Amino acid sequence: MNAAGRPGRTRWTRLRDHLAASDPGLLRLTAGLRTVGAVALALAVLASLGFGVSRLVTGAMTAMVATFAIRERRRGAQAVTLACGLPVALVSVSLGAVLSERPVVGDAFFVVLIFCAVYGRRFGDRGTSLGLIGFQVYFVSLFVGASTGELPGLWAAMTVAFACSALVRFALVPVTPAGLLVRLRQAFRARLGRLVSAHLALLDAAPEEMDKALEEVREGTARLHETALMIQTRLEEGTPDESAARLVQRRIADAEIAAERLGLLLLSARSAERADTLTLHLPGAPAPEVGRLPGPDEAVDRLRRDLEALRALVLWSGTAGTGVAHVRNRLLAYRDEEHLPRASPAVQDVFRAVGETARAVMGLRIALEGPQDESDDSPATARSREELEAEDAAIDAGEEAGEADRHTGLRRPTTRAAVQVAVGSTLAIVGGELLSTDRWYWAVLTCWIVFINTASTGEILVKGYRRLLGTVFGVVAGIALAAVVGRHTLAAFLLVLLLIFLMFYTAPLSYTLMSFFVTAMLGLLYTLLHTYSWEVLVLRLEETALGAACGVVAAALVLPVRTDRRTDELLVTVLERLAEVTDAAVGQLSGAPGGDLLDRARELDQALGDLRSATQPLTHPVTPLRARRTNARYVVALLETCAYHARSLAATAELLPTHPSIAADPRLRGAAGRTVGNIRTIATRVAGEEAPRAVETGPSIASLLGDAGTSRYGRITGRVLRHLERLDEAVVGLARPLDVSVSAPDR
Template identity: 65%
Template sequence: MVWDRFAASDPGLLRLTAGLRTVSAIALTLVVLALLGTGVSHMVTGAMTAMTATFAVKDKLVRDQAVTLALGLPVSLAAMSLAALLNSRVVAGDLFFVVLIFAAVYFRRFGERATALGLIGFQIYFLALFVGAAPSALPALYLALAVGFGCSAVVRFGVVPETPQRVLTRLRDAFRMRLAQLVSVQIELLDAGPGQLEKVLDDMRLRTARLHEAALMIQGRLEEGTEDADKAALVQRRVADAEIATERLGMLLLNARSVERADTLTLHLPHAPVPLTGDWRPAEDDATIALRRDLKALHLLVSRPASLDGGTAVAHIRNRLLGYRDEERLPAAPSGIQDAFRGIGEAARAVLGLRLALDGPQDESDDSPATIRSREEFDAEDIALASSETPEDEDPAGLRRPTTRAAFQVSVGSVLAMIGGELLSDQRWYWAVLTCWVVFLNTASTGEILIKGYRRLLGTLLGAVAGVALAGLVGDHTWVSFALVLVFIFAMFFTAPLSYAVMSFFVTAMLGLLYTLLNSYSFDVLVLRIEETAIGAACGVIAAVLVLPVRTDRRTDELLGTVLERLGDVASAAVEQLSGGPASDLLSKARGLDTALDELRDSTNPLTYPITPLRGRRRTVRYLVALLETCAYHARSLAATAELVPHSRTIAADPRLHRAGQRIAHNIQVLAAHVEEEGARGEVESGASIASTLRDDGSGTEPSGTVTFRVLRHLQRLDEGVVGLARPLDVPVAERTDTKAVRD
């Protein structure tokens, strides 16, 4: 359905809610101020205050939002008063503005409330400069501020209410829909011809990445959205199981259609080679027909809400798919096709576990023995699964603390922007300061600031053109202008997480309309806006380069070291538990790995941006990130399997695996040492395959389809991925003596 697709594109409806809440608060403010008979400039003040009060408050709990909003009003009154009083005192006003900017950035270290109050203080001070606040107008401006905050509160808590529980419910629905979309693409993969393969694989990579994004968003909301820590851990585990099982199913389907087993890197690196069969489409035998049918059945199970699961038809489908977890229920077919059926069975089990965790017990009257066994396994896991505290990383101190460094950088940049902006215009210099301020928001390196400044300038240029056209069309129609302002504000908030350039376009177009409302619009004003934006972006980049700079390569190296460290932690802990060692909180370790990998991926954007002149480096970075994503996938799979060991009837610990994991742990340590210190000693070991090291004790090869065989495949692929990281990182590799490997 159209709504399902929209909800999947906006997990939790967070962008839609932000846009509706902001627009509603502004509209209500305009209505109230119009009824009070205030002037247009005060209506603009109230509208912008409502917008600021709405988007600045980010607390997750409703009571915390109320406290922050209540504290925001006196902060805004103080900022407006000081701006009005210092408006005629240029030097004192500029000095205070710089101090305010420094404090607003520095106090982010104290959490969401301090961040919100600092943002409110800055935005209201800027707003006072924009409307030309004077001491004589303060009473009316106070009224506009109070109305703006009041209307924001009414909309937040009454008109468009939001609770962590509701957000989590919508996020899990989005996860379910994205899961269904991924299965749908996997169905296409089954029948795709050579000419369609690359497009289908691109779609599968995109759907896999979006599913992972939704999983991380759920993890970020579990603490506030569930009643206790144990419930949060259970949901997190079931979400991870569903993600891993579905991603693995895609690999198994790709393997079933290949001459030899495809590399997991194919799912993470565009244009990776796929060893196709001569005739990509398989013969329409009974097994292939059944495989296509059961993939569609799995899609039905995933996409169907739990409230519609009643009746015997759905139970019959679930029973059939879960039956593929038993070897005797597999159809007669080549091993690759049988593996795909096993993958369907595991995916169906993961879907059942997700339903039980999210929706509670369900009707069991039509369960088959395979379904009963799966439910019993989940019951045993639920009892054994206990929450644990994860120690937080220690924050750096002094000038190494990101907020402290950013405070000095943005303050210096703002001083430069003031000087440059006032050389252009002593009336609208604050646009340069605003640009300098925003390019430092949510950035951590010089490269990120440069890219953000470029995007803002591009959006401003295009928005200025739109502003010229709209100002001419709207003319003196005040309420038409306000209506268009609301449309642009909604678009601004809805597109902000997707494209900063597009958001900047809507911001500039909106400002053109605001200037029209304030009777200060002209073509020269919009040109000046572009010039001030360019100066502000340039000053931000200069400050980032000269003041406590964080080079992009240094930032990525730090995050790469963190990813390798956490990859080693997950792999070592999983192997230890699979070998019969003590249980540990693998789920939290895997979550930490995913978070670190996402941060690394974001930090490499300046290196992979389309306009970067270093094309070879861009390809290397993409390959490196894809390899890390592949390694993380296998590490997560090992962790998910290891957590079943203490309470599973079908998975037993194997002490031999401890020896197999030693080489992987050693190689990760060598890579991390080279990243941390260039020229560090040590070589990556690349010897016999993991499976062959286990056969040295005289044991035979594990049968295909067994859990031990699956663990060996993940270990082998993780080992190959870690060794593969050595080349882009320029780490020496010891010669391989045996290239034979177990393929996934």
């Protein structure tokens, strides 16, 4: 065990794994370092050229905008967008300076600019980036009080800022698609190791500790799935060819499914009856009644030792030695019945799952690192390696077609959002100028921001609430920091850099925290510009509240998209993807030609992720509708359970050409037809149409198969039947919270 667990496990390796698990791909760290690097470099260059504080602030804010606005993944596309962004920024600041002397015309132009910036999202990442640069730079011109006489100095400062942003992006803190994918793989390995640690805690948890242990397994499973999705969305840019991308995608899916199944079987072994898969996906669900793991103490001790060995195998890095090979061989041997220890059937299932997880880990390592040393292979390891090689050879690359936007005119999301934010900004300008003729633009900025990455009134309301909350605490922090810094310009700029880093590092984690750091930073900027006062920061809070209110009013009254409607649309999409994956997987298991099952499973996961985000207003802790919150969480958990079983079926179906213990059985299509039909019935009802039939229940999938002809078609593994039955049960369970009628079988 020690030989397997210690090679390469230095303190630096453990720290690296911790960072990888907490920040997959180091995306947050990279965003923070890039932005701070660009701002610091711009400040250093401008200060050395003798620019004043106003130009320094302009350069710092422009460098920040030029860094975070770029959204493309490929370096060439990033360079083009950055080059296009400079003239857009220069034109925007020039118009801001010229129109500052004509308030009415300037306000009207600002509204038009906001509309165009949001509408530009329909043209992809570049349109989004250029719109963001245009809006933010116009805001900078208002913030520093730009005038036409100052334009040459502003142009120079902004050109330096863009150059510094490019230098940091492409030279000092470079990120290539291949390098990012390597870090994401490292994150997947680290999070898989943490999930196995959670399984160990679940094995040893006392009954009163089971809820906490189960919550750790849930969290670990969700984070592993999150990393798998991040890898899948970047495979095409980070791998040399499509075939290699599909191979990695397959091995990532195998490892994720195997780890989730290991946790489920371990929970079942400790429960009085087989645990429901829903328990692993429903937050806050109580742990089932558990007792001591059945079986002799020797088997329990052996399982604990093997889980520790599995964790070491997952986290192992470097050259494999004899100890690593020995551990790998021992774990893979559990895939053969004769090597299972004497224990209850439930505990033996856990040992089988350990063996399958070890096989998935080996397959993932081969896919990522190439062929491994085979000199110490046992017969079980050699057989697993042969299966993996056969599966790799059978993987065929396929094309993935994009889905066209079905909406036109005001129904197109980008157009609707542009109209809404334009109306909201108009209200914010009017209300903001009533509060202050000098700082009214803060209300417009807040109104703009609450519309970014939102699609329904509920999402905008939650985002506005979070921004207001962060601003309240940020005002207090800004007052304290301004009092500490006083007139020390260097200390203020250093604190600004720190706050910028924290702002971007925490943005994906908490919008409230990000708003807090933004407001605290602005307090320091006002100090640098010698415009700081208690009244200014209080006004900032008032303008923020006004802007958030204007955004919510515009979203609720102008072309509104209710949260219920948005979630229903996404729910229908999830159900359609679920039906497609299930139907295709069952068809392939029944003998139909193969298809792009893993691509369809990825589309299902992405649709489910969109639904999970859209339901946040319904599941937010402050929502007064407790019953609806519980219902939304239950539906999402059931869908995650369905997605797990559908992914497992898809992965099993792709084993058909190579796996000796799985054979096609034409009876499966008829037996699983009820499940697919039920999914489509629920989708039809959720879409508001009249379903041709009710959700049907009846005999189990296994009983529908019957016994006749089993020898003729080969062995359909118990795992396939379990997934089909669990999926059937979960789909029927969806009917009640979605208010779809269920018909009982005729007696």
